[in-house]
Amino acid sequence: MPADTTTSRAAAPKYIFVVGGVMSGIGKGVATSAIGRILQSKGFVTTAIKIDPYINVDAGTMNPTEHGEVFVLEDGYETDQDMGNYERFLNVTLPSTNYMTTGRVYQEVIRRERNLEYKGKNVQVVPDVPLEVIRRIEEAQKQAGADVTLIEVGGTIGEYENILFLEAARMFKQKIPGDVAIVMLSYVPIPNNIGEMKTKPTQHASRELNSVGLQADVILARAVTPLDAKRKEKIALFCNISSERVISAPDVQSIYDVPSNYEKDGLGDILCEVLGLAKRKTDLSDWESFVAKTKNATQELNIAVVGKYFMSGEYVLSDVYISVIESIKHAAAHNDVKVKLAYLDSEEYEKDPTKLEELKAYDGVMVPGGFGSRGVEGILLAIKYVRENNVPYFGLCYGMQLMVVEYARNKAGLEGAITAEINKEAIHPVIDIMPDQKEKMTKQDYGGTMRLGTYPCNLKEGSVARAAYGKADISERHRHRYEVNPEYIKQVTDAGLVFSGTSPDGRLMEIAELPASEHPFFLGVQFHPEFLSRPLDPHPLFMAFIAAASAYTAAKK
Numbered sequence: 001m002p003a004d005t006t007t008s009r010a011a012a013p014k015y016i017f018v019v020g021g022v023m024s025g026i027g028k029g030v031a032t033s034a035i036g037r038i039l040q041s042k043g044f045v046t047t048a049i050k051i052d053p054y055i056n057v058d059a060g061t062m063n064p065t066e067h068g069e070v071f072v073l074e075d076g077y078e079t080d081q082d083m084g085n086y087e088r089f090l091n092v093t094l095p096s097t098n099y100m101t102t103g104r105v106y107q108e109v110i111r112r113e114r115n116l117e118y119k120g121k122n123v124q125v126v127p128d129v130p131l132e133v134i135r136r137i138e139e140a141q142k143q144a145g146a147d148v149t150l151i152e153v154g155g156t157i158g159e160y161e162n163i164l165f166l167e168a169a170r171m172f173k174q175k176i177p178g179d180v181a182i183v184m185l186s187y188v189p190i191p192n193n194i195g196e197m198k199t200k201p202t203q204h205a206s207r208e209l210n211s212v213g214l215q216a217d218v219i220l221a222r223a224v225t226p227l228d229a230k231r232k233e234k235i236a237l238f239c240n241i242s243s244e245r246v247i248s249a250p251d252v253q254s255i256y257d258v259p260s261n262y263e264k265d266g267l268g269d270i271l272c273e274v275l276g277l278a279k280r281k282t283d284l285s286d287w288e289s290f291v292a293k294t295k296n297a298t299q300e301l302n303i304a305v306v307g308k309y310f311m312s313g314e315y316v317l318s319d320v321y322i323s324v325i326e327s328i329k330h331a332a333a334h335n336d337v338k339v340k341l342a343y344l345d346s347e348e349y350e351k352d353p354t355k356l357e358e359l360k361a362y363d364g365v366m367v368p369g370g371f372g373s374r375g376v377e378g379i380l381l382a383i384k385y386v387r388e389n390n391v392p393y394f395g396l397c398y399g400m401q402l403m404v405v406e407y408a409r410n411k412a413g414l415e416g417a418i419t420a421e422i423n424k425e426a427i428h429p430v431i432d433i434m435p436d437q438k439e440k441m442t443k444q445d446y447g448g449t450m451r452l453g454t455y456p457c458n459l460k461e462g463s464v465a466r467a468a469y470g471k472a473d474i475s476e477r478h479r480h481r482y483e484v485n486p487e488y489i490k491q492v493t494d495a496g497l498v499f500s501g502t503s504p505d506g507r508l509m510e511i512a513e514l515p516a517s518e519h520p521f522f523l524g525v526q527f528h529p530e531f532l533s534r535p536l537d538p539h540p541l542f543m544a545f546i547a548a549a550s551a552y553t554a555a556k557k
């Protein structure tokens with residue numbers, strides 16, 4: 001980590017807006033994160049903000065199959081998956097100030113208008129909405145004490161949706177011209193039938209950006225291959241910048257390659273130059289040694305992720321589980337293994353239980369978080385199978401709740417046990433809403449019924465969880481409505497399941513496991529550990545799961 005206390009602080013805070021040209025999905029979130037990592041490695045205190053142009057006030061109400069994972073911040077705010085990229089690349093904990101949507105911005109403007117805070121003047125879309133955006137950006141900078149604040153503007157240049165955010169960038173740059181940089185991430189296609197890299201779409205995106213009063217200082221040119229000098233010159237000429245400021249951003253093997261790749265074209269120093277910052281050395285050595293580990297491992301583990309939500313037409317929706325996938329990558333690298341993930345649809349097991357046999361071929365099985373009833377009976381069959389056949393199992397949130405349901409049904413003799421989420425009239429609702437939450441549910445105050453954000457948890461001496469964390473007290477992020485029903489704790493524990501993590505008052509069951517003497521690894525958590533894993537600081541439970549999967553495979557051979 002750069003020691004920001006030992007380096008001299010930049011005079012005035014600097015801001016970098018990252019905007020996208022040509023099309024969506026070219027990796028603005030990773031680009032923003034990678035720029036942050038480079039500047040941080042130079043010793044600048046860096047923070048990152050995501051602007052999502054949706055009307056939704058937060059990401060909690062967005063369907064993950066449409067929007068990707070809902071990333072929960074420490075303070076419980078439900079945000080976009082890019083916030084997870086920032087936290088992972090920068091190894092920071094971001095507050096809700098660093099995420100805004102159109103809905104959130106308008107909500108605040110309207111609240112202030114109702115509160116007479118505009119003192120009777122006409123409140124206008126421009127400048128009042130962009131001014132609120134700028135106020136939030138400055139607030140986030142202050143909270144982080146950041147030398148450099150990155151602002152990723154969601155959507156693509158030329159869209160109607162993000163126009164007020166681009167206007168905010170323009171107004172901000174007009175106010176403090178030397179302290180604001182604009183980085184445009186663009187796409188440079190190589191059409192198959194032409195076989196040549198075409199810069200025209202980028203030229204159009206640049207003009208479109210000019211039309212809202214902005215000029216890119218740096219262009220990151222995403223393409224399948226690196227840009228040659230000729231293409232760089234062409235983009236430079238038509239987009240009004242010097243060719244050194246056109247940065248090659250070719251496809252790379254892993255998102256973690258991106259910072260070093262940008263540095264090949266000297267991006268960090270260029271940004272310092274644009275912002276008038278004294279140049280400092282970039283030091284990505286710790287980062288690069290992690291990246292090397294992700295590539296050099298020779299042992300490969302096969303891990304199955306069992307659940308629903310995997311397919312959208314012909315495509316696997318891995319974005320829904322991005323933090324889980326990244327956490328596995330981190331733990332794999334630090335365990336010197338590679339992991340191949342397979343997504344298995346649990347509904348298949350409901351149709352044909354003999355298919356469960358396929359689970360035997362895996363070195364570990366995971367059930368990630370989820371909602372609703374689809375595929376749940378199949379998941380329960382899979383959990384029973386891995387429990388009885390000693391396949392390492394790791395359940396996250398719903399994956400822990402269903403682990404308790406399975407155990408209640410098949411080991412504690414509670415036939416018909418289920419979560420109240422699926423059946424409110426169940427005879428044995430072993431997973432249920434806590435009484436205080438029930439009241440809110442009847443008032444349809446759903447927002448208030450989720451347990452969101454960080455909560456403390458105490459670990460039981462001698463447990464698998466305690467050994468993994470190496471300490472007794474932890475805190476983890478949550479996002480769920482249901483809990484283990486206190487009325488069934490005794491019956492389930494008498495049957496052998498151990499609740500090795502609980503809330504400090506002992507009311508809420510946070511971790512369930514089987515003792516190490518009984519199973520290679522059978523553990524589920526009510527929280528979402530995937531939100532805390534970092535490339536250079538992998539999560540202890542993912543580490544333990546991957547280690548168990550690796551040992552299990554070694555023993556099989």
Ligand code: GLN
Pocket residue numbers: 368369370371372396397398399401421479480481482483
């Ligand atoms: N559906 C479950 C609940 O609301 C689990 C949620 C999750 O897995 N994030 O409690």
